[in-house]
Amino acid sequence: MAQETEKLLMDAAQLEATLQRLASQIAERQGAEGPYHLVGIHTRGVPIAKRLAALIKNSGPIGVLDINLYRDDLSAVADMPVVKETSLPFSVDGAHVLLVDDVLYTGRTVRAALDALFDLGRPKKIELLALVDRGGREIPLQADFCGKRLSVSDREVVKVRLLETDGKDEVVVAQGAE
Amino acid sequence: MALKTPHILSMSDLSREEIEFIFQTTDSFREVGGRAIKKVPALRGKTVINLFFENSTRTRTSFEIAGKRLSADVINISKSSSSVTKGETLLDTAKNLVAMSPDILVVRHPSAGAPHAVAKILQRARVINAGDGAHEHPTQALLDLLTIRDHKKKIEGLHVGIVGDIAHSRVARSNIRGLQTFGAKVTVVGPKSMIPAGISALGVDVSYDLAEVLPKLDVVMMLRIQTERLDAMPFPSVREYSRFYGLNPQLLKKAKPGIVIMHPGPVNRGVEISPEVADGPYSLILDQVKNGVAVRMALLYLLAGELESVKGEA
């Protein structure tokens, strides 16, 4: 394995501030559109959605979406990805959904998430929030809310670490990984 | 995690961890089964062939629904093995099917070991044994184990009775292996003429007296009596069998509270199980059917990955 060197993009305080800022943007828009149904994409989209819900005092249930069954690369993989829980404890029909993910990159994950959502019902409107938009889109798709915009090369990996999943809050760029 | 075995031929191919993993995957597919649109695109472009040399509407349908809910192309091929001359049946058919580049072959056959023979000649496709003679029926055992776990929260330490024609039962053999993998105690029960010689090889307790064993059991699996499959009747009459080895409300009074009753189906009502018991509160028969589709979806999904040693199959 190549030696990884990581560069810090956000520390815990910066991450917290970013979430605060996103929360106030959501709250502002939510006023006009009615309450959002927050849906986190596995894995780190889920705790981000939960934190945002708490910040905007949205007490509605948080949806959880696993997109593995909708990936567009399954026909070529050797080991099928582990399928995790999907749970939308509200009716998708007519809902105003805010999809939440940690990093927006090629856009394929969001595309799969959209397919999954449409299999579960017919939402009125879907918006997208990404904590980090690292560029490199392969399909025409943009975030409605974005915590931080970056431009990094394909060889770099943006990693979001959260207390709930990784034991600490930070965002880093790793070099020469994979 | 991935399954180590390329094929699902026997429950002994699967470790406890692998079975747990299959169950975890099954949970996701149970959620899919609860949706209005019960279909996901995961196996789009994959081909599943149900190759059935023996009639079994329910197993075939279960695999077919599972494959279709995963968006695989599902092809059903039914052959009566008696109508084709021997030797040409199985392997020739399998070789011909390879030309269709299937990803998964689901094989049901009246001869023990037939899916093994098919698996040996395949290079790319995976085989799922959907029942081979008196050998095994692993997907049935997986759904049975899952059903038990749903209701008892655990399998380890349970005492499970399997009642009926053990000698000819692939359901019994698969369940025995699966239950033992999870540390359950198994007692097989039936007239001695239906207990196979060499039963000690399976590491189970044996009883010829259902009334005596029933009060000790946490789970009882009633096997279907298939008189049409037997070349000599191993008991005097269905009536007598039912009297000594059938489960009826009166006998059930002796059971532990919380006992659960299972049957792989189709049920011979009034023979191995009375209608009141089959439809009663302890019966898990319908849960078994429901879990069948989800377990098979999980297996099809987990086996759909490309084998690493793909050798350009013609």
Added chain:
Amino acid sequence: MKREAYLIKDVRIFDPALKLDQTGDVLLRDGKIEAMAKGLKPEGDLEILDGKGKVLVPGLVDLHTHLREPGYEHKETVETGTRSAAAGGFTTICCMANTNPVNDNAAITQYILQKAREGASVRVLPIGAISKGLQGKELAEIGELKQAGCVGISDDGMTLMDSQLMRLAMDYARGFDLPVLTHSVDANLAKGGAMHEGEVSCRLGLKGMPAEAEDIIVARDIYLSGLTDCHLHVAHVSTAGSVELIRQAKRRGLKVSGEAAPHHFTLTDAACEDYDTHAKMCPPLRGEEHRQAVIAGLADGTLDCIATDHAPHATVDKETEFDQAAFGILGFETALPLSLRLVEQGAVSLERVIQSLTSSPMAILKRPYTGLQVGAVADVALLDLQHVWTYRASEGFSKSRNSPFEGWEMKGRVLGTWVDGKRVHQG
């Protein structure tokens, strides 16, 4: 026509029936063993072979083989089968009657013998059927079968279940001084069976044939032998029970003999794991206790001889579901090294092994045994007991490939086989 002549120098001359074990030169000429002595001078046109470290034995005799001709020439013919036999060191073999048509009349016997004259590498002695068409319903023309050249009768593969007809057959055969060779499997008790009944069959979910299915028939036939005074030869004994029954019968002085097949003393039913159809034969491979009993029976002479039950089958008969696959395996080219394993393991003496492959089967056929002596017919085999080689069915001479010993390391090899002084195999 010029006759072949061979001078084998400094060879170990080994014929336990004649209590012969010495080193010297052997001259084979004009179909006879012309001379046996130390330091023979080569005279005339002959081929000299270095026999140092090698063993010369009488040609091997196999009481139980299937040459498949007429009727199943895609599996084997008299020509290919006897060529394979020669490669295994055999010079005389008996072929069973389950051809198509069945060898239940003189015309078929004559046909087989004609084929043998035309292209056989070794001597062929047909075994006639007991019952017409092996159907177990009425007696075959046993007298004419003998007249035509049959040396015994057997419904091999199809146990004669009708005890009354069996009694008649044995009475009748006694009158013609023919041994009755039996394949002992109770057809009802073993119905639908694909392998030995036991723990392995239980695990594999295959229908088993209990050992008792053999014991019951062996016991019945021993009683019938006593009743009829007919010589009973129990073929391919596979169970501890039948070894013991034969042992007791011999003690009582009955005319009963028995044979062991190499696969029964080499393999157990564990070979059926993974549904390997090459491990499917009848009688089936049994448990270890039975295997040991067969070895003990061979060692103490309860089982008189070793016979291969060479049963070639085409790929389509074996590449199929286990319960649908044909019974039987190739035998000729693996028999000697598998038998020598028993010597290597110290279970059976070399004397017993060679006897059970030479003089003992001849005695059962009541045929004169000349062995290795001057003036005897030159039916001999030259062996290298130390030679280690790998068995490949595809390198053998049979038309078929069905052997569970594929890829096995074998010790002991046939370097040459002579029938009537003619070299029929060179290894």
